[in-house]
Structure formats: C-alpha cells, structure tokens
Amino acid sequence: MIHLQLPAALAALLAGIGVYGVLARRNAVLVLIGVELILNAANLLLVTAGSRTGAPFAAGPVLTLFVITIAAAEICVALAVVLVLFRTTGAIDLTAVPDLTDEPEPEPDPQPDPEPEPDLRGEVRS
Amino acid sequence: MTTRDIVFAAVGAITALSALLSVTTKHVVHSALWLLVSLGSLAGCYLVLGQELVGLVQLLVYVGAIVVLVLFALMLTRAPIGPHAEIDTPAWQRVVGALLGAATTVLLAALLLPLFSGVTVELDGGAPGGTPAIAQAVFGTWVWPFELLSVLLLVALIGAFAVSRLVLRSEDETVTARGEVRR
Numbered sequence A: 001m002i003h004l005q006l007p008a009a010l011a012a013l014l015a016g017i018g019v020y021g022v023l024a025r026r027n028a029v030l031v032l033i034g035v036e037l038i039l040n041a042a043n044l045l046l047v048t049a050g051s052r053t054g055a056p057f058a059a060g061p062v063l064t065l066f067v068i069t070i071a072a073a074e075i076c077v078a079l080a081v082v083l084v085l086f087r088t089t090g091a092i093d094l095t096a097v098p099d100l101t102d103e104p105e106p107e108p109d110p111q112p113d114p115e116p117e118p119d120l121r122g123e124v125r126s
Numbered sequence B: 001m002t003t004r005d006i007v008f009a010a011v012g013a014i015t016a017l018s019a020l021l022s023v024t025t026k027h028v029v030h031s032a033l034w035l036l037v038s039l040g041s042l043a044g045c046y047l048v049l050g051q052e053l054v055g056l057v058q059l060l061v062y063v064g065a066i067v068v069l070v071l072f073a074l075m076l077t078r079a080p081i082g083p084h085a086e087i088d089t090p091a092w093q094r095v096v097g098a099l100l101g102a103a104t105t106v107l108l109a110a111l112l113l114p115l116f117s118g119v120t121v122e123l124d125g126g127a128p129g130g131t132p133a134i135a136q137a138v139f140g141t142w143v144w145p146f147e148l149l150s151v152l153l154l155v156a157l158i159g160a161f162a163v164s165r166l167v168l169r170s171e172d173e174t175v176t177a178r179g180e181v182r183r
Helices: A005-024 A028-050 A056-089 A094-102 A116-125 B003-024 B028-048 B052-076 B091-115 B130-138 B143-182
Strands: none
Touching: A005 A028, A005 B003, A005 B091, A028 A056, A028 B003, A028 B028, A028 B052, A056 B052, A056 B130, A056 B143, B003 B028, B028 B052, B052 B130
C-alpha cells in the first residue's frame, strides 16, 4: 500500500525545479536539462494518477511511454538546433544569440533560402 | 507510513536533491551527470509505484539515450571543465527564476495534494494494471497514437538531419562572404 500524496508532491517539486532550471541558465544545453525535468514531473504525475484503482485503458503508463517517446524526439531536434547554433556563432550562450544572429541576417539571409537547392543540384550534377 | 511510503520518500529525496543540484551546479558536465542520477532514481520511483515497464523504459530511453545525447552535445559544444559562472543568468534573474519555480511548486502542490489526500493504492499483490494490461491497451485502444509516434520519431530524425544540414550551408556562405571581405 502506498499513499499517492508523496508522488504528487515530488511531481510538483520537480516541475518547480525544472522551471528554475529553464530560467536560471544561459547555456542552451542546460536549459534543455530544465525542460527534461519538467517533462519528468509530468511523467511522474501521469504514473501517479494512472496507478489509482479504476483508471481506464491503462492510460497512465501508456501516456507516460508516449511522453517519453516525444521527449526523445524533442531532444533530438533541439540538440540539432543547438549544434547548428554553436557552429554558426561559436557559442551556445542564449543571452548572446540575438546580437550574433543579427550580423549575418541583413545580407546572407535572403540568399541562403533559395540558394541551397541550386547548390545541391549542382553538387549532384558535378 | 507503510514500507512503500518510506522507500518512495528515500528514492524521491534522491530524485529531488539531484535535480536541484543539476540546475544549480556551476560545473557544466556535472549538471548532466546529476540529471542522470535524478532520472535514474525517478525510474526507481516508478518501480516503487508498481510500474516496472515504465521504469525500465525510463532507464533505457532517458538514462541510456537522452543523457548520453546531452553529454555528446556538451562535448561537441566544447563545454568548459571546472566551475564556470557564465552558464548562469545574472543574480536578479536567478532570484526571479527561483520565485517563479517556487510559485509553480506551490501552485501544483495546492492543486494536487488535496486531490490525492488519503488516496492509497494496494500494490503488494501485484499492480492493478501490470505489463499485460499495458500491452493490451497499447495495441488495442492506443494503437493509432502508437503508430503516429513511430512516424513522429522518423520525422524528428529527418528534421534533425535537415536542420543541421540546411543551416550549415548558409553558415558556409557567411564564412565565404566574410573571407571575401577579408581578401
């Protein structure tokens, strides 16, 4: 027998810690760690609510598995964006990003959108 | 307080403490390692709650894959070793963040604790759902969301590849533009 108040309190605590982690970090990867903590709080809450007797369709654990899958997809794309940010600006400091991305924007940004496709075709032909 | 309550309190304390350390430590790599401890002990929480399958998937996907991805990203972005103050926002912003985090905790606790007050689950004779029930639900009720999730994973894979590739090309062009300016 287990009281479900403890898991609910832990979920609330993890969500708060995750919010602090998102707001208190400048490093982009460490912000993602805060996001992971918030997602885990949601998972714990789903498992807690799903372990109540009479939960239909095994919804708690199944939705937890779905959220874990979505978190894997999310972190995959997010880390790709972070790596691209690092390659273009040389840093993943989120407070410095607007200053650094404004510099290449005026000239190259209208160009790169139409240009990569001709580049691809040219490479394939050559 | 039953035995499960005491075990959950111990594992949950490890989870909360390591999560707190992972968002407050000044070492970049330690942050990812504390996240690993936190997610691993959260898998223990799932075990105590009677959901073995979710705990094992948590270990496999989160601890085995996501934390390793985070560590790879930290290595590829040349994370500094040793204490580094520049990974945090200024002090006033951290105070605001702590206030907002505490407010989130208080709000959620005020909502959830009355909801679960006095609710107990008998888990010692086996979980009410169990893994067979989860399997039947996944391939019965939830089969279409389950199939959509596999498509989502494929799209995320292609999306990550496309993002890294397309923006790399524009970065190459800016580099050549800068090189031309330099010449």
